[in-house]
Structure formats: structure tokens, C-alpha cells
Amino acid sequence: xxxxEQNPLFLSMQEGKNYTIxxxxxxxxxxxxxxxxDPGKSLESLFVLLSNGAVKQEGRLMASLDxxxxxxxLHITAAVHDLSATYFCAVDTGAQKxxxxxxTRLTINP
Amino acid sequence: SQTIHQWPATLVQPVGSPxxxxxxxxxxxxxxxxxxxxAAGRGLxxLFYSVGIGQISSEVPQNLSASRxxxxxxxxxxxxxxxxxxxxxxxxxxVGVGxxxxxxTRLTVV
Numbered sequence: 049x050x051x052x053e054q055n056p057l058f059l060s061m062q063e064g065k066n067y068t069i070x071x072x073x074x075x076x077x078x079x080x081x082x083x084x085x086d087p088g089k090s091l092e093s094l095f096v097l098l099s100n101g102a103v104k105q106e107g108r109l110m111a112s113l114d115x116x117x118x119x120x121x122l123h124i125t126a127a128v129h130d131l132s133a134t135y136f137c138a139v140d141t142g143a144q145k146x147x148x149x150x151x152t153r154l155t156i157n158p
Numbered sequence: 159s160q161t162i163h164q165w166p167a168t169l170v171q172p173v174g175s176p177x178x179x180x181x182x183x184x185x186x187x188x189x190x191x192x193x194x195x196x197a198a199g200r201g202l203x204x205l206f207y208s209v210g211i212g213q214i215s216s217e218v219p220q221n222l223s224a225s226r227x228x229x230x231x232x233x234x235x236x237x238x239x240x241x242x243x244x245x246x247x248x249x250x251x252x253v254g255v256g257x258x259x260x261x262x263t264r265l266t267v268v
Contacts, residue, residue: 079254081197081256083255083257086258088264089261089262090235090248090250090259090260090261090262091202091257091259092259093256093258096255096256098255136201136202136255143253144190144252144253145191145192145204145257146250146252146256146257147204148194148202149201150200150201151200151201151207153199
């Protein structure tokens with residue numbers, strides 16, 4: 049059974065700082081996704097990582113995938129308050145079913 | 159373009175009452191559809207998925223059921239709600255580039 053673990057689960061940081069959220073998964077997969085969820089809202093797709101070594105960047109967020117290590121990272125550069133949200137990674141089991149991590153609640157303080 | 163609709167957005171129901179949540183997809187045919195539930199402050203739990211009309215797979219035993227009466231319609235139901243059924247329910251359409259979510263239904267069972 050595929051397990052997906054994120055850490056940290058809670059992250060409070062100051063504006064302007066850099067930080068990384070980690071997503072580890074337990075079985076082989078080469079498809080990993082990152083989502084953002086604002087309070088009370090649905091999930092919004094951020095990144096799609098479809099191969100080993102894939103790196104995607106959008107603004108202050110950059111995601112990468114290492115399928116050999118079964119690890120994905122979401123790096124935040126020079127954080128701003130608007131990035132405060134909960135971030136989820138999700139791994140495709142191979143049968144078009146996604147297993148989600150627990151989520152990382154990110155709070156960025158002025 | 160493809161869109162996914164889910165309603166209602168908010169629902170307050172008494173214990174023991176029935177439930178029907180509807181999800182429809184536009185702009186595609188034969189989509190893989192999913193129902194997820196998110197407890198407060200938690201990750202997403204896959205409840206049901208469907209790869210076609212009348213085809214339903216259940217991931218966890220529970221008080222809920224799902225149906226796929228039409229190609230682009232997916233319904234989540236219960237005959238008698240329990241307090242533990244409260245949560246945020248999300249319908250999703252999954253393709254190779256990840257999951258697209260409906261707006262979600264916040265269900266409170268009282």
C-alpha cells in the first residue's frame with residue numbers, strides 16, 4: 049500500500065525567508081503532483097512532475113522529483129504572505145488513483 | 159475546456175437523514191471520477207472511484223455509497239447520515255496530468 053508522508057506538517061516562517069517542504073512516498077511511482085488549498089476552498093493544481101529529475105518553477109515556488117529516493121521537494125524562495133496556505137503532495141499509484149500526503153500548513157508572517 | 163461542477167457548496171443535515179451530492183464534468187467523455195473526503199485539518203481520503211457508467215470501486219467501508227448513472231455524472235449518497243460523516247467532500251476528475259477538483263461540499267451533520 050502506497051504511503052505518502054509530508055514534513056513538516058506545520059510551518060511558520062517570516063516573509064523573505066526560504067524553506068523547503070518534503071514529500072516522501074513508499075513505493076515506486078514516477079508521477080507526483082503538488083496542490084495548494086486555501087482555507088475553506090478546494091484544491092488548486094500547482095505542479096505536475098512526471099519523470100525522475102523533473103523540476104518545475106512558478107514564481108517563488110519550485111518543485112522537484114527524485115524517483116530513486118522517492119522524494120519530492122517544494123521550495124519556497126523569499127516567502128510572501130500570499131503564499132500562506134496548506135500544500136499537499138499526491139502520488140499516482142499507477143492506476144490513476146492519487147494518494148495524498150497529510151498536507152503542510154504554511155503560515156507566512158510579516 | 160474541461161470543467162467539473164459539484165453541489166451544493168454547503169450542507170447541514172440532521173443525523174439519520176439521507177444525503178445526495180452531485181458532481182458533473184463538462185468537456186470530456188468517459189472521465190475517471192473520484193470522491194474524496196477531508197476531515198477538518200486533515201489530508202484527503204479516497205472514498206470511491208469510477209472508470210465508467212455503473213462501475214464503482216469503494217476504497218473504505220463506510221456509511222456512504224456512490225453511483226455513476228451517466229458518463230459525466232457521479233453521485234455520493236447515504237441513506238442515514240452519522241455524525242462522523244461530517245467533512246469536506248471533493249469530487250475529482252483525474253487524467254495523466256493530475257486531478258481537477260470541484261469546489262467541494264462542506265457537510266455538517268448535527
